[in-house]
Amino acid sequence: MEVNDNFIYTKEHEWASIEDNIVTVGISDYAQESLGDITFVELPAKDDEIDQFGDLASVESVKAASDIFSPMSGKIVEVNNDLEVEPGLINKSPYENGWIAKIEISDPEEASNLMTADEYRKFLESEG
Amino acid sequence: MIPYIANTKKDVEEMLKCIGVESVDDLFKDIGPKHSPKSFNLPSGKSEFEVVKKLQAIACKNTSSLINFVGGGYYDHYVPAALSTVMSRSEFYTAYTPYQPECSQGFLQALYEFQSSICTLTNMDIANASLYDGGTALYEAAMMAIRVTKRNKIIMDGGVSPIYRKILKTYTSNLNFEFEETPVTHGHSDRDKISELLDKDTAAIILQNPNFFGAIDDHSDIIEQAHSKGILVIESVYPISLGVLKTPGEMGADIVVGDGQSLGLPLNLGGPYFGFMATKKKYVRKMPGRIVGETTDKQGRRCFVNTLQAREQHIRREKATSNICTNAALCALQGLVFMSLLGKQGFKELAELNYKKGEFARQTLEKIKGVEVKRSSPTFNEFTVCLSKDACYVVEQMINKGFAAGFPLGRYYKGMEHYIIIAVTEKRTKEEILNYAKALKEVLKDKS
Numbered sequence: 066m067e068v069n070d071n072f073i074y075t076k077e078h079e080w081a082s083i084e085d086n087i088v089t090v091g092i093s094d095y096a097q098e099s100l101g102d103i104t105f106v107e108l109p110a111k112d113d114e115i116d117q118f119g120d121l122a123s124v125e126s127v128k129a130a131s132d133i134f135s136p137m138s139g140k141i142v143e144v145n146n147d148l149e150v151e152p153g154l155i156n157k158s159p160y161e162n163g164w165i166a167k168i169e170i171s172d173p174e175e176a177s178n179l180m181t182a183d184e185y186r187k188f189l190e191s192e193g
Numbered sequence: 194m195i196p197y198i199a200n201t202k203k204d205v206e207e208m209l210k211c212i213g214v215e216s217v218d219d220l221f222k223d224i225g226p227k228h229s230p231k232s233f234n235l236p237s238g239k240s241e242f243e244v245v246k247k248l249q250a251i252a253c254k255n256t257s258s259l260i261n262f263v264g265g266g267y268y269d270h271y272v273p274a275a276l277s278t279v280m281s282r283s284e285f286y287t288a289y290t291p292y293q294p295e296c297s298q299g300f301l302q303a304l305y306e307f308q309s310s311i312c313t314l315t316n317m318d319i320a321n322a323s324l325y326d327g328g329t330a331l332y333e334a335a336m337m338a339i340r341v342t343k344r345n346k347i348i349m350d351g352g353v354s355p356i357y358r359k360i361l362k363t364y365t366s367n368l369n370f371e372f373e374e375t376p377v378t379h380g381h382s383d384r385d386k387i388s389e390l391l392d393k394d395t396a397a398i399i400l401q402n403p404n405f406f407g408a409i410d411d412h413s414d415i416i417e418q419a420h421s422k423g424i425l426v427i428e429s430v431y432p433i434s435l436g437v438l439k440t441p442g443e444m445g446a447d448i449v450v451g452d453g454q455s456l457g458l459p460l461n462l463g464g465p466y467f468g469f470m471a472t473k474k475k476y477v478r479k480m481p482g483r484i485v486g487e488t489t490d491k492q493g494r495r496c497f498v499n500t501l502q503a504r505e506q507h508i509r510r511e512k513a514t515s516n517i518c519t520n521a522a523l524c525a526l527q528g529l530v531f532m533s534l535l536g537k538q539g540f541k542e543l544a545e546l547n548y549k550k551g552e553f554a555r556q557t558l559e560k561i562k563g564v565e566v567k568r569s570s571p572t573f574n575e576f577t578v579c580l581s582k583d584a585c586y587v588v589e590q591m592i593n594k595g596f597a598a599g600f601p602l603g604r605y606y607k608g609m610e611h612y613i614i615i616a617v618t619e620k621r622t623k624e625e626i627l628n629y630a631k632a633l634k635e636v637l638k639d640k641s
Contacts, residue, residue, distance in 0.1 A: 105478065105503075110343065123512075125478075130503035132512070 066189065067094040069160045073136070073176060074185035075118070080160065081136035081179060083170070088137050090121065091164040092155060095189055101126045103155045106148040109166060113141045117175050122165050124155065137175045139168040259592065260625050261460075262554075264575045264616025265405070265600035266327065266354050268455045270433065270543075271620050272531075276457050279530045285523065294485075294499045301497035304522060305485040307529040314435050314532070314540075315449045316442025317471035321482035323525035324517060327452025328360035330468030331399065331429055333481045333515055334448040335361060335370075337472075338397035338425040340479045340514065345369055346394040348387060351377040352404025353429060355605035377606065379406045379577050380569030387415060391422055397447075401429040402438070406567070407575035407614060409438060416445040432456055432469075434573045436544025448472045457531025458524060467521035467528060478504060481515030546619040547574035554617040554626045561630060563637035567612070575616040577602070580637065584613040587636050594632040 072080040078096035082089045097103065105125040115121060121135040144166045148154055155163035180188060200208075205217065214220050221229055239247070261269040280286060284299055294301060304322040311320035324330040335347050349358060349372060362372070371394070375386040382400060391398075398419050403409045416426045428441040430451045441449040453467040454460070472480050478501065486500030506513035535543060551574035559566050563581030580587055584601035591598035603610035617626065 107478070125503040130509050130512075 066098065067160070068182050068186050068189070070182045072160070073179040073181060074188075075134065075136050075179055076188065077118075077134050079121075079134060079136050081176070083173075083176060086170050086173075087142065088139070088168050088170050089164050090133075090136055090166050090168060091159055092124070092133060093185070094159050097156050097159045097163070100124060100129065100131060103152045106152045106155065106165070108144040108146070108148065109141050111141055111144060115139060115141060115168065117172075117178065124152070133165060135166075135168065136179055137168060137170055137172070139171045141166050142169050143167040256592070258595070259597040260595060260621070260629065261597045262599050262615050262617065262621070262629060263597045264407075265614055266356060266431075266452060266454075267460055267466075268431075268433070268574075268616055269460060269618050269620055270455050270457070271618075272457050272459050273534050275534055276527055276530050280523065280527055285526055295496075298497060300522065300526075301485050301499070303526050303529060304483075305487060305497050306533075307525045308485060310529055310532045311469045311471050313537075314432060314440075315430065315471045316440035317446075317449055318474040319477045319480065319484070320469060320471040321480055321484050323453070323521045323528075324450075324468035324470055324482055325521055326464060326466050326468045327429065327450065327454075328354075328357045328468075329364070329517070330450035330452070330470050331357050331427070332361050332364045333468075333517065334427040334450045334470060335365070335397060335399065336515070337448060337476070337479050337481060338427060339370075341425060341476055342396040342423060344394050344396040346371040346373065346392070346396060348372075348390050348395060348398045349374045350382045350387065350398065350400045350404070351375045352382060352406065352408065352410075353399055353401045354405045357401075357429065377406075378569075379567040380408050381410045382412065382415060384415065388418065391419065391424060393422070395419075395422070395424045397425040397427050399427045399429065400446075402441070403431060403434055403573045403575065405614075406577040407572040407616075408568070408570045409434075409573055410570065411439055411444065412441075412446070413439075413444045416447075420445070431573070433544055433547060436541045437548055438544075438573065447476065453521075453524060453528045456528035458527055465521060465524050467524035469525070469528075477501065479514060480504075481517055543619055547617070550619065550621055550626070551575060551617045553623070554615065554621070554629075557626060557630045558615070558633065561634050561637065564633065574618060575614055577612060577614050580611050580613060582637055583610050585610070587613065587633070590636040590639070591629075591632060594636070596629055596632055598629075598633070 069080065072082050074080050074093060078093045080091050080093050103124050103126050107123045109122055115135045115138060117138045118134045120132050122133040124131055124133060145164050157163065209216065308320040308322060312318065324333060339345060347370060351374060373390045375383050387398060398415065400412050400415065402412065419426050425447040427448045427450065428446040430441060430449060432451055432453065433455045449471045451469055453469055458466050470480065470482065484500050485497050488496060488498055490496045502508060504514040506516055532540065551572060555566055555576050558564050558578065565579045567577045567579055584603060588598045588601055599613040599615040602612035602614065
């Protein structure tokens, strides 16, 4: 199970990658593997305002539908439209091509509510 | 199923003793007298024969021999005898909702064909496996539009059935919804009023065709305007009329709903009927209810499955697209058998017959003194007239002459006490229509 060292994580298995005032969001390798083959991603609308840990998107696999929560508050500036055509990108490349949305951060302090890669590894072990 | 096991007197005594209560009445004494039954001492049971006799006596109070001109959303169409033969096959009749759906390939195939028939009828991409009835289907459509657009205002055309409006308002009374209604007209939808109400919070416009007063409209222009503002259009339709009218799909509607009663379900008091819903492919994941899909099994054989279940409540819990969990499968099957028996050409002919008989009745009644047909646009098989006397009075008098004369509008609209909607189905003969006209003439002539 790969955990990307450059990212920070939520307990719900979303990852966040902060660059300046923009955070890119996706789900972890662990999450994609637990969900199984993803068949549909419901993306948020551009310009939507979102709260930290609020509903960001939902992904459907063959037998389940799960909500994706936003790691940070802010305004959605970009969504990964490729997922509409190829939702399986999340399975194939959870940390790169399978990103879900980019959010303009409204409160950088919120990053302290998330786990570092090491903390997330330990979290996965304790969950496992 | 849980069997019904009556408590013996001894059981009751033991239970009361165990919880420390003297009598059953004592147990319920905290419930105010207004809400409690007069007595818990029920009369002793009756034999099957006595029960049948009693129920028959009640049923006899119904007048079932009247010649029916009542519409208002539910119509007196002929139900072919073959329907009950197919329906009463135990493979269909005893199945409630298939909880192991893939074991019930026959029923899934029937529902798949039902969906296909609804798509053909409405000219839409996707239909679900049915809903409860037309009114709740309209509510589900409104909720769906709100999910799709993430807006919360609904504009309802004045021509939408008042019965449906009431259902919609009841269902949404505790939701964060805004309703705007355009004024009631007997003719076309009021374009200017609808236009005025459209704004960036508008999720959907609800239209009905033919409208409650019988008027036919082509809503293409309203739909085009709505789409330019990201607003969806919901069309409530009378399925039989689609045999001749421009379909909602051709007009560009986003969600189509209706009541399936006219598709082979006999009139009764309160159902069960079924509702149907169809939409565009891009909205399928926002559509409530079950959808049966076609696929192939391991050996490559054609088979059917319940599909897109991830939207449903057994998986999505409170985030499901709807908490309607039962479709009206048996009634929907009845609708399917009806459509299949008629076939495409038969369905078209049925619709034409309804239209022509409606026209004949309208032209006949128009000539009567005291009857003013309110019609600023074409009608299908139903039309609104203003009578020189109170419509409820006229209906009462017509019953004595053997007719169910129509739907008096005063029931729902203040100030329309003299208005009545008259529906004419394929079942009405020329003779019946002429006799109706004669009877109506007499009632309106009477000094009273």
